[in-house]
Amino acid sequence: MAAENFAVTEHLVLRPMASGDAAALAAYRSDPMQARYQSWETPYAVDTAQALTAEMRDVRFAQPGSWLQVAIESAGRLIGDVAVRVDGDDPRQAEVGFTLAADAQGRGFATEALRAVIPLLFTEHGMHRITAVCDTRNDRSVALLERVGMHAPRSAPPEIRLVERRVD
Ligand SMILES: CC(C)(COP(=O)(O)OP(=O)(O)OC[C@H]1O[C@@H](n2cnc3c(N)ncnc32)[C@H](O)[C@@H]1OP(=O)(O)O)[C@@H](O)C(=O)NCCC(=O)NCCS
Numbered sequence: 001m002a003a004e005n006f007a008v009t010e011h012l013v014l015r016p017m018a019s020g021d022a023a024a025l026a027a028y029r030s031d032p033m034q035a036r037y038q039s040w041e042t043p044y045a046v047d048t049a050q051a052l053t054a055e056m057r058d059v060r061f062a063q064p065g066s067w068l069q070v071a072i073e074s075a076g077r078l079i080g081d082v083a084v085r086v087d088g089d090d091p092r093q094a095e096v097g098f099t100l101a102a103d104a105q106g107r108g109f110a111t112e113a114l115r116a117v118i119p120l121l122f123t124e125h126g127m128h129r130i131t132a133v134c135d136t137r138n139d140r141s142v143a144l145l146e147r148v149g150m151h152a153p154r155s156a157p158p159e160i161r162l163v164e165r166r167v168d
Helices: 019-029 046-056 109-124 139-147
Strands: 013-016 067-074 077-086 093-100 129-135 160-166
Touching: 013 109, 019 046, 019 077, 019 093, 046 067, 067 109, 077 109, 093 109, 109 129, 109 139, 129 139
Parallel strands: 093 129
Antiparallel strands: 013 067, 067 077, 077 093, 129 160
8 A cells, every 4th residue: 555645735745755766766865966965975875775765664754763754756756855853852853854856956846845844843743843954055955944934043053054943
């Protein structure tokens, strides 16, 4: 049985990763431009992507302490992901990350995906604070976070921007 979608937006389906996503995931993670400010090395092997998609089978959306890669699908194709991790010690705080394949950038898709995931976390999963950790040299990422209403606290060190949004 197909897994349930997390959200459907005007252009995108946000859904769990599946084993059939491994080749596309490995392809965009292997692009040095997309990996530049990320935690993985390039090239990113299809086997590694396969292992990641298999791990994701056991992770629920907003499950405290675990990263979940939410697949971003457009026109039936995996074009990127939003990563979500609810804090294991404080389940009212979550962190998000995101990657789009190069050929899917510049069309507002990451904005559209985050604008779907952020309200899900606040409204359906009771988050009070959502953060993203982002290198300040990563201009597209900073611009994206600002577009979705996140901002850097004054105390953030200059090389790393911790962007946050709060609700009371
Ligand atoms: C960060 C990243 C996802 C941003 O991608 P992006 O394509 O710039 O962001 P969006 O998909 O929201 O698209 C915004 C662009 O589309 C344009 N756009 C077109 N239609 C739009 C719409 N309806 N809404 C918003 N933007 C739209 C915007 O003007 C903007 O283009 P510009 O930067 O030339 O002004 C992408 O650069 C990436 O994957 N980087 C590598 C991974 C990474 O570093 N992740 C962050 C780790 S913290």
